[in-house]
Amino acid sequence: MAKVEFNIVCTLCEHLKDSLFNGLNPEDLSRINNHKTCIQYKKGQNIFYEGTRPTGLYCMNGGKVKVYKNNVQGKEFIIYIAKPGDFLGYRALLSEEFYQATATVLEDAKICFIPKESFFEVLQKNPLFMKRVVQAVCHEMGIMEEKLAELAHKSVRERLAANLLMLKETYGMEGDGSTLIDLALSREDLASIVGTATETVIRLLSEFKSEGLIAFEGKKIRVLEPKKLAKQADLIIA
Amino acid sequence: MAKVEFNIVCTLCEHLKDSLFNGLNPEDLSRINNHKTCIQYKKGQNIFYEGTRPTGLYCMNGGKVKVYKNNVQGKEFIIYIAKPGDFLGYRALLSEEFYQATATVLEDAKICFIPKESFFEVLQKNPLFMKRVVQAVCHEMGIMEEKLAELAHKSVRERLAANLLMLKETYGMEGDGSTLIDLALSREDLASIVGTATETVIRLLSEFKSEGLIAFEGKKIRVLEPKKLAKQADLIIA
DNA sequence: CGAAAAAAATGACTTTTATCAGTTTTGAGG
DNA sequence: CCTCAAAACTGATAAAAGTCATTTTTTTCG
Numbered sequence: 001m002a003k004v005e006f007n008i009v010c011t012l013c014e015h016l017k018d019s020l021f022n023g024l025n026p027e028d029l030s031r032i033n034n035h036k037t038c039i040q041y042k043k044g045q046n047i048f049y050e051g052t053r054p055t056g057l058y059c060m061n062g063g064k065v066k067v068y069k070n071n072v073q074g075k076e077f078i079i080y081i082a083k084p085g086d087f088l089g090y091r092a093l094l095s096e097e098f099y100q101a102t103a104t105v106l107e108d109a110k111i112c113f114i115p116k117e118s119f120f121e122v123l124q125k126n127p128l129f130m131k132r133v134v135q136a137v138c139h140e141m142g143i144m145e146e147k148l149a150e151l152a153h154k155s156v157r158e159r160l161a162a163n164l165l166m167l168k169e170t171y172g173m174e175g176d177g178s179t180l181i182d183l184a185l186s187r188e189d190l191a192s193i194v195g196t197a198t199e200t201v202i203r204l205l206s207e208f209k210s211e212g213l214i215a216f217e218g219k220k221i222r223v224l225e226p227k228k229l230a231k232q233a234d235l236i237i238a
Numbered sequence: 239m240a241k242v243e244f245n246i247v248c249t250l251c252e253h254l255k256d257s258l259f260n261g262l263n264p265e266d267l268s269r270i271n272n273h274k275t276c277i278q279y280k281k282g283q284n285i286f287y288e289g290t291r292p293t294g295l296y297c298m299n300g301g302k303v304k305v306y307k308n309n310v311q312g313k314e315f316i317i318y319i320a321k322p323g324d325f326l327g328y329r330a331l332l333s334e335e336f337y338q339a340t341a342t343v344l345e346d347a348k349i350c351f352i353p354k355e356s357f358f359e360v361l362q363k364n365p366l367f368m369k370r371v372v373q374a375v376c377h378e379m380g381i382m383e384e385k386l387a388e389l390a391h392k393s394v395r396e397r398l399a400a401n402l403l404m405l406k407e408t409y410g411m412e413g414d415g416s417t418l419i420d421l422a423l424s425r426e427d428l429a430s431i432v433g434t435a436t437e438t439v440i441r442l443l444s445e446f447k448s449e450g451l452i453a454f455e456g457k458k459i460r461v462l463e464p465k466k467l468a469k470q471a472d473l474i475i476a
Numbered sequence: 477c478g479a480a481a482a483a484a485a486t487g488a489c490t491t492t493t494a495t496c497a498g499t500t501t502t503g504a505g506g
Numbered sequence: 507c508c509t510c511a512a513a514a515c516t517g518a519t520a521a522a523a524g525t526c527a528t529t530t531t532t533t534t535c536g
Contacts, residue, residue, distance in 0.1 A: 094374035152433030195390030
């Protein structure tokens with residue numbers, strides 16, 4: 001598949017406000033802008049592969065990308081799902097290690113690539129930017145600690161409920177008193193997020209549906225009763 | 239319990255070489271040194287609590303400390319075990335959030351406390367130090383991603399084997415062709431590391447023992463057959 | 477539009493692991 | 507050295523979740 005480039009100026013990027021680049025001085029932003037390459041990806045294309053060396057930073061301008069690890073049997077575990085404004089692959093870049101995960105496009109995406117050198121230059125010149133990146137990384141790490149504990153001690157039902165609420169927070173679109181999770185996830189992907197088998201997710205989703213907690217809307221899920229879902233997630237009873 | 243202080247000079251600290259402070263210029267190291275408070279803790283004492291705000295950085299000079307989260311039912315999940323030279327509580331400090339975990343002494347410990355201001359001052363003045371901290375945080379995050387995937391898709395037996403090998407790498411003491419894990423962990427703590435029930439750990443450990451993979455030495459575990467243990471962990475067969 | 481492939485769903489069955497209840501062993505402190 | 511409590515261990519049982527096989531539905535694309 002040929003790479004389809006597109007063009008955009010960082011200062012005019014509609015997602016700048018959601019990005020770590022927000023607040024960067026014009027000079028540094030233009031340095032980023034002048035060195036970046038912007039590419040359009042189709043669903044299913046890979047951005048980077050586990051085991052390869054990062055050569056720069058990806059910055060999401062559109063679409064959704066899953067970042068996941070494959071285990072020996074080929075089972076996926078999705079670490080996170082990147083949306084416009086998010087950085088992609090910065091962990092391995094900053095620790096100067098190989099990628100430990102693979103990134104694949106879930107919904108057609110526009111992604112800008114900033115070469116390692118330009119990113120590091122701006123990072124080193126700009127302590128405030130560095131501080132914000134560090135804060136973001138450490139915040140991210142806190143989320144992972146949370147996930148670890150959740151994975152260790154919660155049931156699949158609880159984890160599914162918790163993850164639906166999390167997806168609702170991040171990708172939710174409000175509408176007629178409920179929230180649509182604006183993310184076309186397959187049951188298999190949802191299972192890879194929760195850390196369980198596809199069949200189990202299917203069964204639990206239909207339970208949640210018959211209990212009136214959620215509804216299906218095409219490939220998407222609508223959260224009808226977030227509070228009841230939270231009860232399922234929090235093990236208040238069990 | 240009264241706090242027992244002790245005194246040590248950073249430049250003479252035997253664990254400096256294992257620490258992120260290693261390579262710091264004398265001026266900055268003396269700034270750290272002049273502002274630190276060093277305290278001795280007994281087994282069972284807490285260093286900090288989940289939900290409180292960090293006021294500085296802890297730097298381990300002796301002993302072992304577990305950092306863990308409690309779930310609703312009071313079940314622990316141990317995120318990591320800190321040893322001399324390690325920083326403690328830097329994640330929440332850097333992201334300027336509350337502690338998300340609690341730290342409790344496993345083996346009598348000597349820990350130096352560096353006030354937030356001094357740490358940040360050195361961090362901001364010293365880009366190279368900042369870079370090393372960022373690298374360390376990002377490396378740590380990679381380990382967590384690994385753990386997440388492991389927790390999601392490996393069986394308890396596999397996880398126990400993997401964690402024994404990990405503990406061997408970090409706390410191992412070589413001796414007569416095998417390695418002693420120099421860490422007095424209760425079965426309960428080991429279960430909290432693996433993310434399972436105490437009884438399950440006990441059963442699996444005695445299986446590993448009867449298969450000749452490990453041996454018990456007082457409260458400690460000796461790894462006899464790391465390769466066979468790795469086979470158990472890696473799901474090469476299953 | 478229609479055929480083929482992919483995804484979702486359902487059912488039966490098995491395995492893993494948690495839980496509970498009880499016993500034995502160990503270790504700390506008087 | 508003895509007592510008591512905590513930790514380690516054992517066994518039985520139940521629940522949760524994975525796996526496999528099969529069907530139904532949806533999607534893709536020639």
